[in-house]
Amino acid sequence: MRIIIIGAGEVGYHIASRLASEDKDVVVIDINEKVLDRVSEQLDVQTVLGSGSSPKVLEKAGVRDADILLAVTDSDEINLIACTFANILSPGLRKLARIRNPEYTDYQEVLAKDILDIDMVINPEEEVIRTIERLMGAPGAVDISDFSEGRIKLVGLWVREDSPVAGTKLFNLREKVGHERLIVAAIIRNDRLIIPQGDNTLKDGDLIYFVCEDQYLNKVLTGFGIHSETLRNVLIIGGGNIGFKLAKGLEKRNVHVKLIEIDRARCEFLAENLNRTVVLQGDGTDQGLLLEENVRSMDVVVTVTGDEEYNVLCSLLAKNLGSKMTITRINKFAYLPLVRTVGLENTVSPRLSAVNAILKHVREGRVISAISIKEEAEALEAIAQDKSELVGKPIKDLPFPQGAIVLCLIRGEDVIIPTGDSIIEPNDRVIVLSTRRNIARVEKALTVKLEYL
Structure with missing residues (x-):
């Protein structure tokens, strides 16, 4: 399988790394020579310097003999133009494009089939919103993914010293949890992956992943000592595309939502386009503002600005002030394990969501x-x-x-x-x-x- 990846940023590099480790034939295109040097030094892939929107560059990368083209630059326009020329040069090529601008994603079905014949338009922000909504539905879980249209859940959660399953061998787990309909998929212990066997014992500090049916998830979580509550109050910090769409979705679920945004013009847009959300102009790191808005009563505080350092500070402050749960947007892959060491267990990443969405298509x-x-x-x-x-x-x-x-x-x-x-x-x-x-x-x-x- 020959795969051409346009864009060697965080998403492109991560996908190239995954696919190269599986001995796939990978070509990476980017306009930044320094970025390509990093790719060629660390990965066993071919590199081509130039714009992925150039038909000559695509020809040089071997687009006519490729099986898949992944357009994952930070520019929607370059991704769309690259798919346009790829469609001309190699009509049978499978094409996936990363598109974030709502003005384009509103027409993604037309773009995908009627105009560019793109096999998949991937919007990382929509993937992140779905992830946030799943985490809200299972408080206590640090990771949750859907299979079979949501009927099956893959759930990650920490085993604590006071957990009823700590010290339990896996072949006794179903009896301990009080439910037969689950299977442990993996154990992460000291950052090391363990493919479990029946005689493995769950220990304090383990991050375990298990699979169960959606209809039994709350019962299984209760067996692990996690009791879910009805979601009533949510505070969103950051009124960009993710914050705005998340608030709109929560309004439909009859959840009381407050949204803090620092930019005045954006606040005016949000106030005009949201129905029941309370829009507040202010700084999410302002302790006085958070206390005034009764952050302690919030079931979840979600920080989704484009600045991940700011998001981390807001989440830490909200947690310190008594919020029951925080969800933090992180962009850089390298930051994901670090934020967990400071106590922020629930994180979402548009880039990681994009990678997962792309992988299933390759x-x-x-x-x-x-x-x-x-x-x-x-x-x-x-x-x-x-x-x-x-x-x-x-x-x-x-x-x-x-x-x-x-x-x-x-x-x-x-x-x-x-x-x-x-x-x-x-x-x-x-x-x-x-x-x-x-x-x-x-x-x-x-x-x-x-x-x-």
Whole structure:
């Protein structure tokens, strides 16, 4: 598979790193020579200096022989022009474009199919809003992702010293939690990924990921000692696109929303275009303002300005003043593990959301979803095909690569938490967790014979 990535920023670099580690043929285009030097020094990829919107540069990168083009620069216009020329030079090429401007995303279906034949228009901000809404729906979880149109949840949460599951072996976990419909997918201990086995013991400080059905999520969380409450009061700091769209969505859920924005002109826009949200002009780091707006009564404080350092300060202040939960927007990948060390467990990243949205479209086979876990693993949802070696055998007998486990099967309306005796049938939706080094093998396992394994 030959993949051309236009843009070597945080998103482009991260995707190139992931795909290069899977031995895919990757070409990265960027206009910044220093950025490309970093890419070529650290990754096993080809680089091309120039604008991805130039047909000559695309030709030089081998667009006619490529399988996928990912236009992920910070410029919507460059991404759209790149897809335009790619469509002319290589009509059968799969194209994905990162688009953020609402003036373009309002027409994304027309852009995708009727004009540019783009296979996927990815709006990181909309992905972030969905992530925030999922986190709000499961207080206590630090990470939550959807599979099977939301029917299945992949949830990450910390094991604390006072947690009822601390010290529990995994083969006793379902009994301890009081629910059979879950399976632990991964354990992160001291920043090291553990693919779990039955005799693993959960310890204080572990970050565990488990899979369960959405309808049982609250019961499972209760078993872990986490009690959800009805969402009533939300404070949003930052009235940009994310803050504005989040407030509009919360208004429909009958949630009382306050929004703090520092820019006066933007406040006027927000006040005109929001119905029940209380718009306040001010600084989210103003302790007096937060106390005046009764930050202690807030179920969630969401900081989503474009300045991540400012977001961190606002969240720390809100948490110190008594807010029950904070959600913090972070852009740089390097900051994500750092903010957790200062006590901010719930973070969202437009760039990471863009990466997850893109990955599922570059996977081989009929992959529906792809979610990264701590840069070391990935959870894939795919449709098992007739010719796959995984079909028709008990899971315990499958020639599956080490470091990969089947988490869940969806067969029609039935959700199956598998055992070793469960059998995958053609057209089952299969959710698999795999370490990064085995992703390519798992892709093949879902589509073709596995004798080479």
